[in-house]
Amino acid sequence: MHQQTRIVKDDCLRWLCNTEEQINLTFFDPPFNQGRFYRHYDDNQEKDSYWEWITDVLSALRARTQKGGVVYFMHREKNAEFVLTALRQAGWTFQNLIVWKKMASAVPCTNKFGKHYQIIVLATNGAQSKVFHKLRIDPPLMPHQKYARKTGLYVTDVWDDIRELTSGYFAGKEPMRTTEGERFHKQQSPIALLLRIILSSSNKGDMVFDPFAGTGTTLVVAKQLKRKSIGVEIDPQNISRTEERINELRTSDRVEKFFHYYRHTENIDAVWGKSDENIFTEFTEAGADDLFRIASV
Numbered sequence: 412m413h414q415q416t417r418i419v420k421d422d423c424l425r426w427l428c429n430t431e432e433q434i435n436l437t438f439f440d441p442p443f444n445q446g447r448f449y450r451h452y453d454d455n456q457e458k459d460s461y462w463e464w465i466t467d468v469l470s471a472l473r474a475r476t477q478k479g480g481v482v483y484f485m486h487r488e489k490n491a492e493f494v495l496t497a498l499r500q501a502g503w504t505f506q507n508l509i510v511w512k513k514m515a516s517a518v519p520c521t522n523k524f525g526k527h528y529q530i531i532v533l534a535t536n537g538a539q540s541k542v543f544h545k546l547r548i549d550p551p552l553m554p555h556q557k558y559a560r561k562t563g564l565y566v567t568d569v570w571d572d573i574r575e576l577t578s579g580y581f582a583g584k585e586p587m588r589t590t591e592g593e594r595f596h597k598q599q600s601p602i603a604l605l606l607r608i609i610l611s612s613s614n615k616g617d618m619v620f621d622p623f624a625g626t627g628t629t630l631v632v633a634k635q636l637k638r639k640s641i642g643v644e645i646d647p648q649n650i651s652r653t654e655e656r657i658n659e660l661r662t663s664d665r666v667e668k669f670f671h672y673y674r675h676t677e678n679i680d681a682v683w684g685k686s687d688e689n690i691f692t693e694f695t696e697a698g699a700d701d702l703f704r705i706a707s708v
């Protein structure tokens with residue numbers, strides 16, 4: 412496997428307590444304690460012990476994170492108060508509560524508003540981020556927007572242009588599948604989400620970390636952007652699928668199809684980690700209107 416991209420079979424807390432690695436950016440996507448099936452993890456724990464464990468992992472993570480390094484902690488919106496408390500208790504500094512409106516149907520509720528988003532909290536080790544690239548995107552015009560924008564829009568804390576990988580038609584080819592055609596890992600994150608996170612908060616050569624690596628989405632994106640990366644995962648089956656995924660890049664995992672969408676970002680070539688050996692051919696000219704179609708192919 413590429414030396415700069417590593418997947419390790421371990422418990423993430425144990426690994427963090429034993430490593431000397433210095434981390435710049437972490438994508439933190441743990442099991443949500445909602446009774447989902449995991450082969451090597453019980454997703455039905457006592458609430459207090461779950462959040463104590465999360466806080467312990469966040470503390471160990473901060474100890475291995477460089478000053479100004481960041482964590483993006485994803486969870487259910489109903490747990491926002493616990494996420495923020497765990498981060499604070501582990502010594503992280505809050506920066507943003509990102510609303511990821513996942514281009515999927517809302518979950519209806521009886522006596523309150525239906526749920527339509529997931530949260531991703533950006534927090535730093537220290538007062539502020541050492542690296543933050545203000546990305547610019549170019550989404551299609553809304554019906555009430557009359558004139559095309561010349562330089563796109565900058566990304567805010569509401570992300571409504573990244574589709575989650577559902578089980579239906581819109582999931583396209585990106586989800587890893589079993590030989591029976593079932594989704595291999597129901598919580599696989601979209602590459603477009605990791606692209607945004609890694610582009611925003613790291614530079615080429617930085618160390619990107621994923622303590623709950625799952626299918627290796629973070630590693631697959633980091634490698635294409637010339638960042639170093641380490642993923643830790645307890646499930647050996649997930650590890651083997653991640654190794655396959657990293658060693659043989661699938662067309663559906665290629666990030667260059669999104670380059671055009673971010674083209675108005677200042678210094679985009681450097682932010683992207685683009686170099687001579689990058690091949691930007693078939694997707695480079697894709698227009699903004701194509702993005703949402705491409706994202707689901």
Ligand SMILES: C[S@@+](CC[C@H](N)C(=O)[O-])C[C@H]1O[C@@H](n2cnc3c(N)ncnc32)[C@H](O)[C@@H]1O
Nearest residue numbers: 422423442452598599600623625626628644645
């Ligand atoms: C929500 S999923 C992450 C999905 C991932 N973002 C992806 O794109 O595939 C959480 C993962 O954490 C793993 N896991 C659970 N407990 C763990 C632990 N203590 N250390 C490392 N990995 C763990 C599970 O096996 C599962 O694959």
